[in-house]
Amino acid sequence: MPPTILFRPENIIIALLNYFPHEKTDFPANRQKLHSAFYELKKINKDIFEEFTFNTNRMFPTSEELDQALSNLEFCKYLGKFNPALNHYTIKEEVKSYFDEKLSNEFSQHLEEFEKLSRRLQELLGI
Amino acid sequence: MQEETSEIVKTPPYEISKIKNNIGKFIEEVVYRYHKRHIKSEKLIHGPLWGTAVLRDHEIAILDLPLIQRLRQIHQTSLSYLTYPAATHSRFEHTLGVLIQADKLINSLRFWPENRELLSETKLNARTNIRLASILHDCGHGPLSHASEEIYQFCDDMQALTGNGGPYEGNHPHEVLAHLIITHEKFRGYIKEIETEYDFVCDLDKIADSIIGKSKDDEKYMTQIVNGPFDADKIDYIFRDSHFSGLPLVLDLERLWYSITIDTVKKKKILVVKKNGMSPLEQILFCKIMLFSTIYHHPKVRATDCMFKGVIEYIRNHGLMLKDKKLNNATDFLWVTDNTFFSKAETTNDKKLHDMIHSIMYRRLFLRALTISIDTIEENTFGEYKEFQQLDQRKKYNYDALRKIAEQIWKAAKQPCLKEEVWVDIPSFPSTKETDDTFIQCPSGYKVLTDFFPSQEWIKNYIYHKWKAHVFCPATCQKEISKAAKDVLQSEFKFKFNDLAQKSCHI
Numbered sequence: 150m151p152p153t154i155l156f157r158p159e160n161i162i163i164a165l166l167n168y169f170p171h172e173k174t175d176f177p178a179n180r181q182k183l184h185s186a187f188y189e190l191k192k193i194n195k196d197i198f199e200e201f202t203f204n205t206n207r208m209f210p211t212s213e214e215l216d217q218a219l220s221n222l223e224f225c226k227y228l229g230k231f232n233p234a235l236n237h238y239t240i241k242e243e244v245k246s247y248f249d250e251k252l253s254n255e256f257s258q259h260l261e262e263f264e265k266l267s268r269r270l271q272e273l274l275g276i
Numbered sequence: 277m278q279e280e281t282s283e284i285v286k287t288p289p290y291e292i293s294k295i296k297n298n299i300g301k302f303i304e305e306v307v308y309r310y311h312k313r314h315i316k317s318e319k320l321i322h323g324p325l326w327g328t329a330v331l332r333d334h335e336i337a338i339l340d341l342p343l344i345q346r347l348r349q350i351h352q353t354s355l356s357y358l359t360y361p362a363a364t365h366s367r368f369e370h371t372l373g374v375l376i377q378a379d380k381l382i383n384s385l386r387f388w389p390e391n392r393e394l395l396s397e398t399k400l401n402a403r404t405n406i407r408l409a410s411i412l413h414d415c416g417h418g419p420l421s422h423a424s425e426e427i428y429q430f431c432d433d434m435q436a437l438t439g440n441g442g443p444y445e446g447n448h449p450h451e452v453l454a455h456l457i458i459t460h461e462k463f464r465g466y467i468k469e470i471e472t473e474y475d476f477v478c479d480l481d482k483i484a485d486s487i488i489g490k491s492k493d494d495e496k497y498m499t500q501i502v503n504g505p506f507d508a509d510k511i512d513y514i515f516r517d518s519h520f521s522g523l524p525l526v527l528d529l530e531r532l533w534y535s536i537t538i539d540t541v542k543k544k545k546i547l548v549v550k551k552n553g554m555s556p557l558e559q560i561l562f563c564k565i566m567l568f569s570t571i572y573h574h575p576k577v578r579a580t581d582c583m584f585k586g587v588i589e590y591i592r593n594h595g596l597m598l599k600d601k602k603l604n605n606a607t608d609f610l611w612v613t614d615n616t617f618f619s620k621a622e623t624t625n626d627k628k629l630h631d632m633i634h635s636i637m638y639r640r641l642f643l644r645a646l647t648i649s650i651d652t653i654e655e656n657t658f659g660e661y662k663e664f665q666q667l668d669q670r671k672k673y674n675y676d677a678l679r680k681i682a683e684q685i686w687k688a689a690k691q692p693c694l695k696e697e698v699w700v701d702i703p704s705f706p707s708t709k710e711t712d713d714t715f716i717q718c719p720s721g722y723k724v725l726t727d728f729f730p731s732q733e734w735i736k737n738y739i740y741h742k743w744k745a746h747v748f749c750p751a752t753c754q755k756e757i758s759k760a761a762k763d764v765l766q767s768e769f770k771f772k773f774n775d776l777a778q779k780s781c782h783i
Contacts, residue, residue: 159666180712180726195440200671202439204446206489208542208713212446217669220705224650224739225662235730243659 155255158200158218163227164256166240167248168267169276175237176274178230181209183219186273188212190266197262290436292443296460298433298607299453303462305611306343314473315340323369325512325519326376334474335375335411343415343457347371349613353517354423355580356571358639360521363571367414367421373512375410378501381508382406384533385497385547391538394497394545401477402498409483409502413509416453418609419617423581425449427588427609430672434606444488449606451488451503458484493544500547505710505725506532506560514563523570525563532556541715541722548715554728561708561731568706569742579642579748582699587617587632589679590696596626628694640751642697644781645758648745648765652777660770668702668745678702681768685747689760692753700761702745708735746781758783 169176177183184203188210191198203210219238222228227247228238256263315333322328331339338344347367357363382403385391395402418424428434429449437444437452444452457463458480467480482498485491491499501508511529518525535553538545549557571577590596592603599616601608621633635641653661667674678700686698708731715722725731747765749757758781762773 157666157671158669159662178732180709181724199440200669202446204489206447206491208544208546211709213707214669214671216707216709217705218666220735220739221662221665221668223736224705225665226658227662230733235733247662 155252156197156200158214159221160252161197161200162215162218162222163244163248164252164263165267165270166244167252168264169240169271173271173276174240175232176240176271176276178236178238180211180216182274184211184215185209186270187215189273190270193269194262194266197259197266290432292436295433295437295605295607296456298605299456299460299610300462302607302610303343303457303460303466306346307341307463307466310342312337313340321372323372323376325516326373329372329376329379331375332407332474332476334470334476335407337470337474338408338411344368344371344411346613347414347417349615350417350419350421351614352421352513353521353571354420354577355584355636356521356574356577358580358636358641359574359576360523360571363517363521365516365520367417370512370516371411371414373516374413374502374508375407377508377511378406378410379403381501381533381536384536385538387534388537394538401479404476404478405482405486406498406501408478409486410508412454412458412483413487413502414450414454415457416450416455416610418450419612419614420581420584421450423584424588424609424612426581427585427603428606429670430675431604431606431608435672447488453606453610454487455484458487496544496546497538504547505713506536506547506549506557510560510564510710514560514567517567517571518563521571523566525559525566527559527563528556532560537717539715539717539722546715548717548722549725550717554716554725557714557725558729561711561734564708565706565734565738569738572706573703573743575644575744575746576641578701578703578746579644580636582701582748583632583636583642583697584617586694586696586699587629587636590629590632590694593696594626594629596624596629632694632697635750642699642748643751643754644746645749645754645783646747646761646765646773647777647780648702648747648773649743650740652773652780654772654774657771664745664765664769664771665702668704670704681764682747684768685757685761685764688764689753689756692756693750697750698757699748700745700765701748703743705739705743706735708732754781755783 187201188203191201201212201214203212227241227243229241230237231239315336317333319331319336320328321331350367351357352365352367352370353363382395386395418428434449436442438447438449464480471477486499486502489499489503503509514525532553535550536547537550539548541548588603591598598620599611601611603609618633618637621630621637624630667678682698682700683695686695711725711731714725716725747757747761758778762777766772
């Protein structure tokens with residue numbers, strides 16, 4: 150699978166969240182959980198996660214790309230934090246509509262893979 | 277956008293041996309082509325921020341190397357002194373400040389009896405290694421510090437090192453260059469010589485690793501003094517940058533240092549903070565965000581960094597050189613300091629290059645042509661904003677995409693200046709990721725700082741209310757570029773600007 154600019158971090162996150170079941174609209178904002186989970190996902194599919202680089206010298210593997218992409222998605226209103234403790238992201242409807250309109254065609258050859266990775270992400274995040 | 281589905285152009289793997297070879301040539305110049313003199317005793321050095329420091333003979337020998345002396349010619353906060361006139365402090369001053377703060381932290385840690393063995397000089401050469409790591413931690417910086425790093429991070433040699441699967445994946449480019457210098461056999465040879473001459477022992481691998489934050493689990497605390505969530509580097513730059521910009525910030529440092537101790541958390545021996553040290557930690561984060569808002573992201577500071585990048589791009593585009601280097605490799609930037617950069621204005625025969633550098637020197641700065649932020653885009657079109665915002669990711673294809681957009685703007689404005697003089701600048705969001713690495717001692721066990729206050733929400737507020745992207749250009753064509761930028765960006769990204777996008781630029 151050739152790495153393309155389509156596989157930019159924001160798009161990968163949107164594709165993974167798109168496959169979260171309808172009732173699972175929240176996921177933890179805990180950085181350690183999130184970064185460790187994406188680090189594990191990269192072990193499963195290096196090509197899809199090529200744009201995420203990880204620094205493994207810290208207390209847990211961290212990816213600047215993941216931090217920046219989550220901030221971007223929150224800033225652009227694809228994700229929100231509506232819980233009082235601000236410790237969960239809420240997936241907004243814009244994620245699914247963006248995926249349907251802009252990504253589903255482009256990712257058509259990888260939809261099964263994204264669905265599988267999304268399930269694994271849910272397991273890793275404990276949701 | 278067109279680029280959205282195009283393939284990344286993959287460059288052939290860069291040979292690591294070639295990078296090491298280039299580093300070796302640099303070491304020959306800045307370590308060996310230098311008349312060594314024997315240092316007879318310790319020396320006292322005085323500074324305006326931290327007072328007096330004592331340096332040992334072998335430390336003076338290393339500080340005297342052109343490798344470190346060149347840091348006197350590299351401004352700590354790039355060209356911010358054109359906005360804050362007193363911010364002329366150098367990487368060299370910062371280096372000494374880090375040494376002093378690292379030493380103070382060691383002293384505070386040794387105040388607690390349980391830590392004395394862990395920082396024992398006889399057992400691990402701890403103090404020697406940490407002090408030398410402080411002296412050497414910024415030796416990989418190029419001209420104007422992070423301004424040049426924004427360019428050489430995308431050079432093929434650096435991508436081979438820090439990119440996906442590279443030996444330094446996820447590390448900062450200047451720290452990688454420092455690591456390569458310190459672990460190079462030629463530098464080892466020099467240190468071997470002075471170890472005998474001054475009768476001391478150090479561990480260069482540990483020193484180099486601590487600069488990139490790497491260490492064994494049972495020695496992580498030593499690395500964290502130089503590269504950790506509240507390290508000496510961060511303390512010095514926060515104090516120094518704010519002090520010399522004339523924007524003093526409050527930080528109860530003494531309280532912080534005496535609140536830190538060493539303990540085992542998650543099988544790693546690390547620095548932890550007692551609960552009474554939380555206030556100064558909060559102050560650190562607050563100060564850091566203030567520095568972004570007042571200095572690092574100030575529109576004039578960003579504009580001058582773009583002017584510098586424009587000069588480098590012009591040199592590359594026209595086959596010119598700086599210090600006999602084409603600036604196509606990250607290692608080329610090691611040979612250049614701020615002085616060599618500015619002196620090019622006087623030695624070049626290229627009038628345009630001369631003028632571009634002079635414009636920086638004599639403060640004929642770029643102006644804002646368009647402001648791009650949450651309050652300059654019409655709310656009902658903000659949904660389309662993601663395509664633009666994601667170009668801030670530090671990736672070469674994003675950098676190239678932004679340069680292509682700038683060129684489109686330049687062409688749409690009928691080329692009123694050099695194409696290297698139009699920039700679309702999207703600053704990266706600040707980060708408070710250190711709050712997840714900072715462990716607080718609580719009666720119930722350890723918690724991370726994030727558990728006590730959600731620093732990410734501070735960042736979110738900063739992003740919503742203060743963060744801005746801009747289009748910059750020379751003053752002579754501000755109006756034309758502004759109009760073209762508005763048209764091009766609206767057509768490329770399908771969002772609509774409101775009047776404030778131009779009014780905030782005084783157009």
